Amino acid sequence: AGISGPATAAELALARSEADECLALHEVRREGPAPVYDEAWDEILLQRLRIAARSGRAPQRGPVAELRAHDQAHGTQYAATLRAWLEAQGDLTEAGRALGVHENTVRYRLRKMIELTQLDLADARKRLAMMIELAAAEELS
Numbered sequence: 001a002g003i004s005g006p007a008t009a010a011e012l013a014l015a016r017s018e019a020d021e022c023l024a025l026h027e028v029r030r031e032g033p034a035p036v037y038d039e040a041w042d043e044i045l046l047q048r049l050r051i052a053a054r055s056g057r058a059p060q061r062g063p064v065a066e067l068r069a070h071d072q073a074h075g076t077q078y079a080a081t082l083r084a085w086l087e088a089q090g091d092l093t094e095a096g097r098a099l100g101v102h103e104n105t106v107r108y109r110l111r112k113m114i115e116l117t118q119l120d121l122a123d124a125r126k127r128l129a130m131m132i133e134l135a136a137a138e139e140l141s
Contacts, residue, residue, distance in 0.1 A: 092107055
């Protein structure tokens with residue numbers, strides 16, 4: 001069974017939808033108890049984005065798509081580096097630690113990514129969009 005958040009009688013349709021999404025997320029996870037919507041809303045949102053991405057609605061162009069294509073063609077780790085840097089909120093040391101490389105390697109990769117794409121790391125909205133695109137493309141572990 002899926003577990004929605006608390007709901008009034010007027011919110012029963014919404015609660016049913018939340019419960020269905022919790023159940024669907026549980027089926028994807030394949031472990032542990034079914035998630036409760038209030039505790040798993042972020043995973044549910046990302047699962048919605050993954051479903052949209054798998055149905056062909058993910059961007060086919062743009063910096064993240066270009067980095068993924070470059071990684072595939074050249075065996076680089078640019079998309080993973082971008083994700084680690086974004087998750088570390090720009091902290092090169094933390095991003096390097098997450099990747100198992102020195103911070104200078106992260107710095108070098110970022111420079112190369114900027115040369116390859118229209119990567120705008122100074123724009124907060126673009127950073128958010130890149131983070132969402134990277135998260136939507138990952139498989140749930």
